[in-house]
Amino acid sequence: MKTIDSALEKIFRLARGVQCEVLAETKNSALTRFADNVISQNVAVTSTDFSVRLSDNGRTAKVNLNQASPETLKHAITTGLETLRRQKKDPRLQPLPKPRPLPAAAPVYFSETAGITPAYRAQKVRELALACKKSRQTAYGTFETGSNELCLANNLGVFARHLESSAVYSATVRDKDGLGWAEYPAFDVNAIPFRELNARARAKAYASRAPRELKPGKYTVILEPQAAADLLAYLTIYGFGGQFYNEGQSFACGNLGKQLFSPLLSIEDNALCGASAGLPFDYEGQPRQKVALVERGIVKGVVHDRRTARAAKTASTGHALPQPGSMGPLPLNVAVKPGGGSLGDLIKGAGRAILVTQFHYTNLLKPHNVEMTGMTRNGTFLVENGKIAFPVKNMRFTQSAVEAFNRVEAVGGVAEPCVVWGRISCPAMRLGGFNFSSSTKF
Amino acid sequence: MFKLGQKAIEIARHYRVDFADIRIIEERRQGLGVKNAAISSLYDQTTLGYGVRVLYRGAWGFAACDRMTPAEVQKTALRAIAIAKASRLLMSTPVRLAQESSYSDFWQTPFLKDPFAVAAEKKLELLFAVDGVLRRNRKIKSAEANMRFIREHQWHLTTEGSRIEQVLLSTGAGYSATAVENGEVQVRSYPSTHGGQTLGGGYELIETLNLLENAERVREEAVALLSAPQCPQGEKDLIIGGNQLALQIHESVGHPSELDRVLGYEESYAGSSFATTEKLGVFRYGSPLVNLVADATLPGGLATAGYDDDAVKAQRWHIVKEGVLSGYMTNREFCGVIGETRSKGSCRADGYANIPITRICNLSLMPGTTPFERLLGETRDGVLMDNNKSWSIDQRRLNFQFGCEAAWLVKNGKKKNLVKNPTYQGITPKFWNSCDAIADHSAWRLWGVANCGKGQPGQTAMMCHGSSPARFRKVKIGISG
Structure with a gap:
């Protein structure tokens, strides 16, 4: 945390005179992979990455780095400023955003999950492998745990920070020519029903022989x-992204308010609460909003960032991906009723x-x-x-x-x-x- | 860097590991993109970090970190050992690596022009010019042009005494035009799809691609596709060109020949392979015309290097020889399973933060003897498909379906009208056995695949596939929902 704060301060100082946005991501992740009833790969990584976007009067440039020494930061920002200054102006380029109040995040960080050891993962994996061995089945899969901290700030006052833990257990079981599978992603490892998943994958492998x-x-x-x-995932990415919509590539184009789907289907994008919760702000530090995409089969809305919202003459829903980008905003926290x-x-x-x-x-x-x-x-x-x-x-x-x-x-x-x-x-x-x-x- | 890396080797030796290595990687990437007259990407990225791999009493552990001090290297090496100890809680036969000599060497991708020394504004100028030509038709709703450059500087040390320094350089560029009208969306790309062409080398590649010169044709083909008839359905002779054949090779020969997935080590994610080890040397994979050669020494290849990430020297070998399955992509852990005493050197990692895994090497279809014009001229009722649009294959690499950007009917030896939404399906060995002509060396090109995903955590690797257009008899085409 101290490293991030200190790096932000240095970067903003180096980028004085232009608009500057920093996305800092600290990742601690570990994954135990198993195949043929044994652990086949067992890995862990710790990293901090900085992505610095510079913007000045219709010009933009970006530098990404993972070392935060004063020399490295100075070299990176100087390179970025040089690239920025040599560009032609694009009058359509929006300045960086000013701060807006951000919603509270759903509870998505659990220290126990973030701190899980390789021995714990091995023990969980072993339970499935031993059961499979006993019944002449073969286990494959992964157990991944870790935490991710994302900090997004700009020198106009935007400052957003999000911390989440994650645990994903995935079990594939072979039984002769039958295969079965079960998986569960969670923020809290205690939410994962290991026994039920193991039983489901094993029973399905047996039944599919x-x-x-x-x-x-x-x-x-x-x-x-x-x-x-x-x-x-395909329906929502290609149908409800503001850029695909603006370019006429989406089925939602010309069909807002129309019944395209079964009345049994309702879909929303909701990063703020519920099972698909996550980052409560977008990659420009703007508040994410809950967006109804489909209500009882009727196409209700698409998600926007500031750029696509302006083109569509509407307001951003807080769905920007890292800028600049070519895909435009996308719904990535989808919940089906x-x-x-x-x-x-x-x-x-x-x-x-x-x-x-x-x-x-x-x-x-x-x-x-x-x-x-x-x-x-x-x-x-x-x-x-x-x-x-x-x-x-x-x-x-x-x-x-x-x-x-x-x-x-x-x-x-x-x-x-x-x-x-x-x-x-x-x-x-x-x-x-x-x-x-x-x-x-x- | 070697001095820093030596710390991990000392720790590993102190703990009497079977094997350990450290790969320190400094990577510089530059990406530039222009979409609809605006910059969609302009970044310069430098990362530095290391991954320590430990084989401790027959079990693997791996840890990666980006803190570049001796104390952190030591901590990371100890973490890798602790992880390997945990792996021992669920192991059977201890892992043993195939023998390989130790090397002290430097290797570098040959290049003429350092792409990082070329000014960004010069690159953007070309991309904006292409973008301008692509958008000179109101039906083009999205035009996108990009370039990317990657330089990976590696320092690799092993407990066996190897000290290998390599600098790998790749350059890529391409563009696409998307035409939209009345709910129809059609796209054409150049030189190939999925970001364009990428090869090992410097900025000289950009200058050989004739990007601007092809933009008008690409735009007009995208627009023409809107009103083109649908690709017909049925069984027809199929001539595959462009990067489509490269992707066919990649998906239906490259991945099935990765020995780790053949042995089931990718079952939980990417899947396994129908090309099982008892088939080696006897299984008729394709017609006798079909020769597929893996080659880590291929000039311009994206998987070309002096050594792989197992510290094995680059090699060249057959995967399919005269139609028969003749080899696999191997690493030092698994090559013994097929009775080989030495790895073919096809083990690579994505950056510093990932463990090396078995990867597709550069894999090329050797040219035939038929000039392309004659191959076309001898086709009575066929379809010529170009540039991949979509791809899908089952988890044993048998049933595949590909979609291409464009196709042309071939009637009585002549290339006729354009048709849209071309697709084809097949079963891998049946398909390769239906190959009855491969164009000669004059039509042979190397195509880059810069986005090959595999492994958990997911890793991206790059490789090339060389091919000249080839003809396949009675293929099911024109599949739609």
């Missing part, structure tokens, strides 16, 4: 939370459907309708007459996410925390008419 091939075509799908979150019932209820309510645990290697084909492709992974099953009938070989989908979320038949009652780029709090869902374009050999 000897999969049968299913013909590609349109099926009703039951997407477990991670699978649904994967599609939602839960419906009712359990995953079991979604299965019971289906006639013939495919149950998907997780997708693999998803990618975008067409941005405007968010047409995507990807494979199923780690447990895919055919559901018949409300019951899981048998495991099926993995399948490739080629499907527009906009159309898919227009055909939501049911939303589960429990949202689970997922991480796909940003945080997504997402329940399981059942969707009709989902297009699988081919299958694979396992």
Whole structure:
């Protein structure tokens, strides 16, 4: 902390005469990785990075560094100022922002989680590995813990600081030709239900043995939370970012206030509280706002930073990424409103459907309708007459996410925390008419 | 730097570790971007730090830090040992590394012009000029041009006595134009997608790319795609050019040949591989025309260096020889599993803060003997696809689907009209076995992949894939939702 404060003071002194913004990030993270029932990698890193943005009357430049000695800082800022002075002016470039009151952050720092030892991680991983060995299964996965402190300040008075801890436990289990998976990201390690996750991954691996091939075509799908979150990540990034909207690349363009999705679907971006909480300010130190993206299937809004807001003649919602940038503002704290019932209820309510645990290697084909492709992974099953009938070989989908979320038949009652780029709090869902374009050999 | 690094080696020796190394990395990056007439990126970045890797009684530990004092190096080395001790709580057979000589050497990427010595305003001037040409049509809603330069200075010391200093330099540039009309979005890029072309070398690369000269064509192709017909559906002969074939090589040969994932060490994240070890030397991966060579000595390659991050000297070897699976990307930990006594030297780390892992080396499809014009002329009913737009492949690297920016129908040996949203699907060995022609050396180009993700924590690596356009028979094309 002392190092950051002292570095900020020095940087602002060196950058006197121009506007200056500093983003300082201190990371302490450790990850234990396991495969074949043994620890295969075990790593830890400590780092502090500074990113300094200089701005002067329509000119901008940035220097990034991780050493804060007086000589290094002087060299870096001098280089940045030199680059700044040689530029042509861009009259559209906004000056740095002035301070605005910031909302309080949700409780996201837990010292016990930040201080977890390699021995603790090894012990947790060992529990799964030993259980797997006993039942002739094989465990793979990761257990990552750490903390991150972010400080953003400018010489116009903006000063914002955020500290959060994190723990992510991910278990993959192989049982002959079956695979199962479960994962849980949390701020507090005590929130992770290790035993339940281990049991889920092991049971799914057992149940997915000897999969049968299913013909590609349109099926009703039951997407477990991670699978649904994967599609939602693309939908929200390409649909609700202010820059994509301004450029006409988003499906939301011309459709604000219109019903594009199932009335069962409501989505918001909310960094301030709830399961997808996180940084309460954006990367210009502006307060994040809760933004309704979809309400009962109606497109309600997009997220903006100061630049895209000005172009759209509206106000920033506090979603700037580090500036300058090419993607524009994005919703990275997405929460889907839960419906009712359990995953079991979604299965019971289906006639013939495919149950998907997780997708693999998803990618975008067409941005405007968010047409995507990807494979199923780690447990895919055919559901018949409300019951899981048998495991099926993995399948490739080629499907527009906009159309898919227009055909939501049911939303589960429990949202689970997922991480796909940003945080997504997402329940399981059942969707009709989902297009699988081919299958694979396992 | 070697003196600072020696502290970690002393600590490791004191604790009688099996093996330890320290990699001190000073990295300088510069990125410049112009989007829609405004600067979208202009940064100069310098980072310095080190990673200490320890093999203690057969178990790994790794710790990285950016505090550059002997006391902090000592602390970090002790932390790596403590982590390795924790790894011993869940281990089976102790890890043993393949033998390698120790080296004292200096190696540097050859270059003509230091990109960091070229003024930022000169670079921006070119990017603004490209941006201006790209936006000379109202249907272009987004134009983006960028350059990036990376210089990585490494000092690598091992307990075996290696002292290797390397300076790796890469240069990249490219642009894209996105045309939008009535809900249709189409993009064209140059020289390739995903940020453009990146190769090992200096600013001279930028001067050979003819960036400005191609901007008008790229703009007009992006606009033309808006009104072009859809790519037809069905099975057709497919000619793949541009960086698309490079990505095909990357995803369906490069990753499946990484021995760590073959052995299951990536199962939890990136997946495993269908190219399992019993197939080595016998499995028909592709047609007899198909020769794929890994090469860490390739001039201009992004994975070209004197040594890898296991301190193994650069090598060249076949992955697929005359269609048969003939080798893997290996490191010192796993090469013994396939009976090799020496690693091929394909182990690399992303910066100072990551542990070295098995990586795709430069991997190239050797040119055939058919001039490209003849290959095209002999195609009766096909499609020519260019420049990757989307990619996806299953976790064993079998079922893939690629989307390209643009395609042209080929009828009776002639390149005909432009079609949009081209995609194709396949199963890896079936696809490579359908290869019946590879254009000759005159069409062979090296393509950079500057964003290859792997590992947990996630690491990015760079490598190149050389190829000339190739033809694949009866491929499923035109898949849509």
